Amino acid sequence: MxxxxxxxxxxxxxxxxxxxxxxxxxxxxxxxxxxxxxxxxxxxxxxxxxxxxxxxxxxxxxxxxxxxxxxxxxxxxxxxxxxxxxxxxxxxxxxxxxxxxxxxRESDEDRAARKKRLEERRLQNDADAAARADSQADFREKERTKARGIYQATMLLRADRLAASMVVEYLHRRGCDAPPGVWLRASAEQPYWHGQDERGSPAVLYTGVAMVAPFVGPDLLPIGCHITWIDLKQPPKFRPLLTDPATGEVLPTKKMRGSKKGGLIPIVGDPEAQRWVGGEGIENGAAFAAWEGYREDTFYFAAGDLGNLSGPADPSSRFAHPTLKKPDAKGVARPVMVAGPIPKRDQDADDAMWVADHVRELVLLSDGDSERVMTAAAMARARARHARPGRIIPVVWPRAGYDFSRMAVETGE
Ligand SMILES: [Zn+2]
Missing domain, CATH: 3.90.580.10 (Zinc finger, CHC2-type domain)
Incomplete structure (x- = not known):
């Protein structure tokens, strides 16, 4: 070279x-x-x-x-x-x-100068990379501490507290009876941070009742938290309509703070259970748990998102979507490429959620309202990633176009 x-x-x-x-x-x-x-x-x-x-x-x-x-x-x-x-x-x-x-061809002089610049550039790049890694680690630790603080300030879902009863009502309207247990909590006045004020400090856009759940690692200590703001006056999802004051863009009403990487959201039950059931979202897992009657032998969880459920794909397993196409730079329609069913080799432990070694049955819940091929590939990948000798991993699909939460709402009421 x-x-x-x-x-x-x-x-x-x-x-x-x-x-x-x-x-x-x-x-x-x-x-x-x-x-x-x-x-x-x-x-x-x-x-x-x-x-x-x-x-x-x-x-x-x-x-x-x-x-x-x-x-x-x-x-x-x-x-x-x-x-x-x-x-x-x-x-x-x-x-x-x-x-x-x-x-x-270059002169000896040019060559010497270029070598010197190259060496300086390389040293500077290495120093910058080290500084970035330090500040990222710092940032992560601060975020984790904040997330723990948010979770510690929450209340249990008890009927005698107004915010708690609103979270219970929210879950009920999303197709899940109030899950028993301690994991899901309520916050009466959870600030929603978005954008900056005139002085450039982070600004609070909205404050309201929220459901708060922890992200926990294998030691069950919170590494992050998942926040869902609630507004019982806003069907069908019963979440507030928040928009960016500058652009009018609709903002997400679920947020994660701290780390989720490698963690999971416990919904109901004890992780010591040999049967685990869960998918991407809290409402889906809770609706399925309610439908099963909160089995005593089961721990119900959510991964937070599909990537954390299934982990990264091996690039060699990428494949062309059978029907979806998109135009390339020249305007020619080409198949959309989908992350494949084979897990990436040499993954880190926290590239996807953890599953305890003692789990014998891991039931994975799919989302029927997400793109089918992409979801199916991700579920196959999750199954391969979490496979162990002696463990069975059934994948459960809701009716097409539905998730379990919506199915529960429509059949239950
Ligand atoms: Zn991409």
């Missing part, structure tokens, strides 16, 4: 996620660091996101992500980063300049 190419690569490594996102033409939200949107490569709704504070990007549809601009550019432009051409092309995109041609 020529010195010119080496320097070119080191220059590309120094490009931040923010700079690269601007060059690629990704969308930025007006406020905040997290910028969700459809994936330029795989499409989907808000399944792709980059974070300019954490220096991270992620595509849930493609089952891929990372913390470098080169990788993000490669995914957005569908380049094979493992090939030399693909990698250099991605570098060229984030630098917005051409790949240097090999074999160009």
């Amino acid at each position: 020529s010195e010119a190419i080496k320097l070119f690569i080191e220059d590309a490594r120094a490009v931040s996620i923010e700079e690269a996102a601007k060059i690629i033409g990704l969308k930025f939200k007006r406020t905040g660091f997290e910028h969700p949107q459809p994936c330029p490569n795989c499409r989907g709704t808000d399944t792709f996101s980059f974070n300019t504070s954490k220096e991270k990007w992620n595509c849930r549809t493609g089952g891929i992500g990372g913390n470098d601009a080169i990788g993000m550019a490669a995914h957005c432009e569908d380049l094979d980063i493992k090939s030399r051409e693909g990698f250099l092309e991605a570098c060229s995109i984030v630098l917005a300049r051409d790949i240097p041609t090999e074999g160009e």
Whole structure:
């Protein structure tokens, strides 16, 4: 590899996620660091996101992500980063300049100067990467502490507390009787932070009753929390309508704080149980649990999202969607690529939710109202990932177009 190419690569490594996102033409939200949107490569709704504070990007549809601009550019432009051409092309995109041609003659002087710059660039990149890792670890720890604080300030779902009875009523209207136990809690005045005030400090957009659940690791200590704001006057989902004051964009009424990675949300029961039942969302798991009558021998949980349920996919198992197509750069309709059923090799333990070793039956609940092929591939991946000798993993599907919560509501009332 020529010195010119080496320097070119080191220059590309120094490009931040923010700079690269601007060059690629990704969308930025007006406020905040997290910028969700459809994936330029795989499409989907808000399944792709980059974070300019954490220096991270992620595509849930493609089952891929990372913390470098080169990788993000490669995914957005569908380049094979493992090939030399693909990698250099991605570098060229984030630098917005051409790949240097090999074999160009250079003077000894130029060569010495270039080597010196290369070495300086490399040292600076390594130092920057170390500093970023430190500040990310700091940020994560602060977020975890905040999440624990939110959960500690909640109340149990007892009928004599107004906010608690509103959460119970919310669950009832979503097809689940109030789950017995201690995991799901209520908060009477949960602030919803969004955007910034005139002085640039984080601003509270809304305050109201919320259902709060913890994300716990294998030691059952909270690493994060899941917040669902509730408004019983807003059917069918009974959540407040929140909009961005600047753009009018509708905001999500569920949020996660702290870490969810590798954790799970306990809904009902004891994780010591040998039978576990759960899917993506709390309402779905709780509706299924209610329908089963909260079996004594079962622990009910939610993974929070599909990625945390199934873990990342092996890139070799990516496949073309049988019917969905999207136009490529030249306007030619091409099949949408779907993250495959095979788990990525050499995953970290926290790449997906934990399942206790003693679990003999793991019932996975699918969402019938999400895209069918993508969901089926993810459920197959979850099944492969959590497979152990002596463990059975049935996958349960609701009626097409439904989730278990909506099925319960329509059959129950
Ligand atoms: Zn993608």
